[in-house]
């Protein structure tokens with residue numbers, strides 16, 4: 560039986576992997592704080608070797624985009640140095656390592672959606688540190704799959720969708736940026752895709768053609784303003800709770816410490832061609848998430 564080890568316990572993706580693993584008949588174990596802290600590089604390496612998994616997935620990261628600007632050391636420790644240790648451990652065990660990265664490795668200036676072969680140019684420390692982690696993982700071990708995803712939301716954990724619903728309780732109006740475009744992605748959809756990839760690796764054995772970068776994001780794109788509007792539209796269909804008035808603003812109207820890409824839409828064709836996986840439309844998965852939030 561495939562023995563999957565997930566680094567990360569309480570985050571959006573780690574929770575989704577945990578939740579869905581029984582559907583895929585996998586033994587799935589998660590490690591994270593307080594037992595395993597990613598600031599302790601040797602501890603991470605040792606913990607993975609002690610577990611002896613047959614596949615390693617990293618679902619942990621330093622994800623606070625704005626805080627990273629002033630907390631650079633921690634961002635690089637988690638997003639680069641710990642990732643290198645995971646790749647080193649996977650190399651020693653000779654097992655596949657599936658690592659998750661971000662659309663924020665791009666500068667957002669491309670017209671149209673990004674291909675994996677497009678140049679990267681992160682605009683902030685979070686994106687820089689994630690890119691450094693990708694590069695270290697690929698340089699360390701052959702059996703590495705990097706999945707760049709985007710705009711992740713889930714009923715569990717912190718994300719933009721839940722921020723909007725929390726703000727609804729305290730605000731009558733909101734201004735949301737309408738000049739940043741991307742692909743909202745459900746954590747449950749990412750988890751399901753990761754399991755499908757693992758099943759193919761198990762069934763076919765590792766193929767050298769699997770190695771490398773893949774985009775994995777919800778189908779269809781929108782702006783943060785569009786995502787906020789859809790969130791409130793779905794929410795008001797399911798509850799009688801009040802929703803705020805939402806207005807479209809520009810990036811200049813909403814200054815933040817970290818610069819975000821204007822257009823980070825991801826072309827996910829390579830993933831479909833290699834593994835036959837295509838994620839659902841973002842609106843369809845968002846509806847499921849809002850349903851879960853309303854029911855809980």
Ligand SMILES: NC(=O)C1=CN([C@@H]2O[C@H](COP(=O)(O)OP(=O)(O)OC[C@H]3O[C@@H](n4cnc5c(N)ncnc54)[C@H](OP(=O)(O)O)[C@@H]3O)[C@@H](O)[C@H]2O)C=CC1
Nearest residue numbers: 568569570571572592596597619620622661708709710711
């Ligand atoms: N969230 C998003 O919008 C996007 C995320 N991604 C990527 O997807 C992946 C999953 O992200 P997501 O699930 O949203 O992340 P979350 O922010 O929800 O969770 C991050 C996880 O990392 C763990 N972690 C952080 N620092 C440490 C540390 N020092 N030691 C141990 N564990 C640590 C956290 O643990 P604890 O609970 O103890 O803090 C938490 O479990 C990441 O690689 C991220 O970069 C990519 C694009 C968009």
Ligand SMILES: Cc1cn([C@H]2C[C@H](O)[C@@H](COP(=O)(O)OP(=O)(O)O[C@H]3O[C@@H](C)C(=O)[C@@H](O)[C@H]3O)O2)c(=O)[nH]c1=O
Nearest residue numbers: 622624661662663709710711719734735736783813819
């Ligand atoms: C709360 C709020 C945000 N915004 C803007 C700020 C920003 O441009 C945009 C999104 O805000 P957030 O800070 O929630 O999103 P952000 O933390 O930038 O989300 C990113 O997280 C990392 C981890 C990733 O990898 C990315 O793919 C992406 O999901 O919305 C408003 O315009 N109005 C508001 O009231």
Ligand SMILES: [Mg+2]
Nearest residue numbers: 622623624625
């Ligand atoms: Mg954030």
